[in-house]
Every structure is written in structure tokens, then in C-alpha cells.
Amino acid sequence: MKTQILVGLVGLAFLLACNSAGKNETVRAEKPAAVNQDEVQLTDEQAKNAGILTGKIEQKAMHSTLNVNGVVDVPPENTYSVSVPMGGYIKKMIILPGMPVKKGAVLALVEDQQYIQLQQDYLTSGNRLKFLAADYTRQKGLNQTKATSDKIFQQTESDYNNQKVLVKALAQKLRLIGIDPETLNENSITRDVKICSPISGYVTKVNVNTGKFVNATDILFELIRPGDLHANLTVFERDAASLKIGQEVICHTTADPEKKYIAKIHLITPNIEGDRTTSIHCDILNSDNKLLPGTFLNAAISIGTSKVDALPEDAVVKWENKYYVFEELGNKRYKMIPVGIGTALDGFIEIKTSKKLSNVVTKNAYAILMKMKNGGEEGE
Incomplete structure (x- = not known):
């Protein structure tokens, strides 16, 4: 009798172990494989319909610019x-x-x-x-x-x-x-x-x-005599060495960003303040009665022409306040690569990245971004 009970318990334990193993296998089989959130796969038809084109990063001659800010000021003599x-x-x-x-x-x-x-x-x-x-x-x-x-x-x-x-x-x-x-x-x-x-x-x-x-x-x-307004701009210490008398400055106000005011650097303060900045004074060449002393200015200083890595503006996408391009991995598979951007000129934009990119999407990159993000939401 004891022998029969012992055999029954062993059999029950074996069955339970088999059932547990079977459930674990089922769980493992149902768990989805990990997905790379930076990559997306398109079919040939999807790539064709989206008008995706690829190419290489080009070397373009662009004006390097320095973005600064300041205020409209009146010269002391005025x-x-x-x-x-x-x-x-x-x-x-x-x-x-x-x-x-x-x-x-x-x-x-x-x-x-x-x-x-x-x-x-x-x-x-x-x-x-x-x-x-x-x-x-x-x-x-x-x-x-x-x-x-x-x-x-x-x-x-x-x-x-x-x-x-x-x-x-x-x-x-x-x-x-x-x-x-x-x-x-x-x-x-x-x-x-x-x-x-x-x-x-x-x-x-x-x-x-x-x-x-x-x-x-x-x-x-x-x-004040407002006829001769100038821009008083603040420049960080690291950028001061790039400045020269006569450099062109493009300014605009926050109230009217579309209106561009052209200025020329007239004077560079030859010392660095305690906050590691210096100031420059620029003559505004096309001031009008809308430009009042004390108005805040955003400005871009042209500091020379140089060869830079560039792509068509259509190749760069912005997602969550960061900029990306798509590298083609082969067989219509694309990977999203973070980059920095610089000067834009004639439809091209400067690309700043330490990663060597061989083949990137040059047209309709936003179509890939939408496929990637919408596809991710459907998969969830």
C-alpha cells in the first residue's frame, strides 16, 4: 500500500513538472522579440510611393555664422x-x-x-x-x-x-x-x-x-536722436577671436522675425567681462521707426566661408527637439542617426556628426520618420 502511494506521488510530481515546463515554453513562445526603436524596414513599394532617395554627404562652401543676441542702443553722441x-x-x-x-x-x-x-x-x-x-x-x-x-x-x-x-x-x-x-x-x-x-x-x-x-x-x-541706431551684442569669450571690424550681421526682433536688419561691426570691446563675455557695437544700415532703443535683438554674424559637410534640408528631420538623419543599412532598412546642424544655404544644411555615414536618405526623410513612429505605436 505504501509502495502504491509513493508511486502515485512520484507520478503526480512528474506531471506537475511537465505542465510547468509546458507553460514556461508557451510564455517564452508568446513573448515578442526585442525591436530596435532606431530602425525601420520598408517594402519596395513603400519606398517607391514615399519617393525615398539616398545619397552621400557632400562638401559645400557655406558662410559660417555665429548666433548671438543683444539690444538696440543709441550711440553716446546721440x-x-x-x-x-x-x-x-x-x-x-x-x-x-x-x-x-x-x-x-x-x-x-x-x-x-x-x-x-x-x-x-x-x-x-x-x-x-x-x-x-x-x-x-x-x-x-x-x-x-x-x-x-x-x-x-x-x-x-x-x-x-x-x-x-x-x-x-x-x-x-x-x-x-x-x-x-x-x-x-x-x-x-x-x-x-x-x-x-x-x-x-x-x-x-x-x-x-x-x-x-x-x-x-x-x-x-x-x-535721443534715433537716426543712427546701433546694435549692442553680447559674444562669449570662445567666439570673440572670430570677430573682425566690418563683418556683416543680420538682426531681427522677436516681435517681427521676418524683418531683417543689416548691420556692420563697428567696434569690438577689447576685454572680457566677469561673465566671460564681451560686447560688440554694430551700425544698423536700414533702421526704421519700428526699431526702438532697448528692443531685444537676435543676430547672426557672418564669420567667413568654409567647406562643411552638408545634406539637402529635406534629409534632416526633427523629433523631440533633436535633429536626425536616416542611414540606409541595405534592403530598404534605415537607421535614425542623431546629428547637429549648422548653417543653411541654398537648400542645403550643415551636418555635424562624429559618425562616418556612407549612404543616407536625401529626400523625404520625414516619410520614414512617420512610418517609424506610427509603426511603433501600432506594434504596442
Whole structure:
């Protein structure tokens, strides 16, 4: 009896082992083979319908470019700060930020008693000069006939010359505050002076208000003459050696990427800042009224012509923010190869890769990409 039970248990164990092995074999048979996600197989008909063409990477002469950014700027000689030479109270303001102004236009009126005093001093000094001039002429005649001493004549001459200096100095002070001394008389004395625009341009800043007292050192307004705008661009240290005066720069704004502004490098700052960059100043040749100071710019600097590896633009695909080409492995099988890209010119684009590629797809590469990604989704 024990023998029969033992034989039964052994048989049961054997059957269970066989069933387990059979299930494992079934599982192994049902598990799909691993698929290379970078490769795709096309049939002859699919390749023909997609218009797939292959070829080799070519050597093309292309302009090497350096992509940088910066801002629209105004040269220092086109930026003006307006102040009042002698200070005073702002009596009236006639401008606002952003207003266009003509050269000589009145920006504000400033009043102060010192303006009255200056005009008074000039007029009284002029009257005294007339007296001293007459006295000098009289003393000169008397001295020639020895009717008066040399000392008296010399003193008269000194007083006359000193008065001439004083009158001329006061006249220049009047001109400094915008008053013409030639037309000034006792009936035209004024207590306020006009602050006029030194250029034709735009007002960028107004730093005062009506009734405020300003000193001679205070900047009342800031003006710009936008006719000669330039681009102030930032370049990294590693690229600075490639720059030369006169190189062409193509700029565009983020607001209007299609509008291209042509510029030439005018000045290269000869030192590297703490952030390992330097700045370059470029004259914009075709600026317009849409280009405002402070506008952000994207720019491409042409740094020379060289032979580079290139493919037709139709050979390069973009997937998940990376660029790829397809290498033909034979029998309509293609492998997706990551690459870098560079300059584009006349339908060709520079290819940067360390892998030696023998035969690549040159036309309709996107058709292969769609087959690869759609086929992958169906397989899942």
C-alpha cells in the first residue's frame, strides 16, 4: 500500500513538472522579440510611393555664422541730457516722455531772481563801460599833452580794460541761459528763461515737475536722436577671436522675425567681462521707426566661408527637439542617426556628426520618420 502511494506521488510530481515546463515554453513562445526603436524596414513599394532617395554627404562652401543676441542702443553722441546752467524753479513744462521735439523747441520755463540780477549787472556794467570809455579817451588826450600824470592815465586805462572784461563775461553768462545780450535793454528784462531742445529727436525721460527747484547739476530731461541706431551684442569669450571690424550681421526682433536688419561691426570691446563675455557695437544700415532703443535683438554674424559637410534640408528631420538623419543599412532598412546642424544655404544644411555615414536618405526623410513612429505605436 505504501509502495502504491509513493508511486502515485512520484507520478503526480512528474506531471506537475511537465505542465510547468509546458507553460514556461508557451510564455517564452508568446513573448515578442526585442525591436530596435532606431530602425525601420520598408517594402519596395513603400519606398517607391514615399519617393525615398539616398545619397552621400557632400562638401559645400557655406558662410559660417555665429548666433548671438543683444539690444538696440543709441550711440553716446546721440544721447543728450538737458539741464539749466544756473538753477531755478520750474515755471512751466511743455513736454512728456515719448514726445518728438525739434531742435530749438522750448521744453520748459525756469524762473529765479538770479536771472534778473544777471541782466541788471550786465546793463549797469555796460553803462559804466561807456563812461570809462569816454574817460579813457579824455585822459589819453590829456596825458599826451602832459596835462595829467601817467599814473592817472594808467589807472583810467586799467579800469576801462577791466570793465570790458566784465561786460564780455556777463554777456557770455546771458548767452548760457538763452538771453541775447545784444537785444537786452531795461525794457526787456525777464525773470524766467527758456530751456530749449539741443537736437531734433525724442524725449526719453522727464525728471522734474512744475514748481520744483532744480540745481545746475540736475538733469531735467533726456533726449535721443534715433537716426543712427546701433546694435549692442553680447559674444562669449570662445567666439570673440572670430570677430573682425566690418563683418556683416543680420538682426531681427522677436516681435517681427521676418524683418531683417543689416548691420556692420563697428567696434569690438577689447576685454572680457566677469561673465566671460564681451560686447560688440554694430551700425544698423536700414533702421526704421519700428526699431526702438532697448528692443531685444537676435543676430547672426557672418564669420567667413568654409567647406562643411552638408545634406539637402529635406534629409534632416526633427523629433523631440533633436535633429536626425536616416542611414540606409541595405534592403530598404534605415537607421535614425542623431546629428547637429549648422548653417543653411541654398537648400542645403550643415551636418555635424562624429559618425562616418556612407549612404543616407536625401529626400523625404520625414516619410520614414512617420512610418517609424506610427509603426511603433501600432506594434504596442
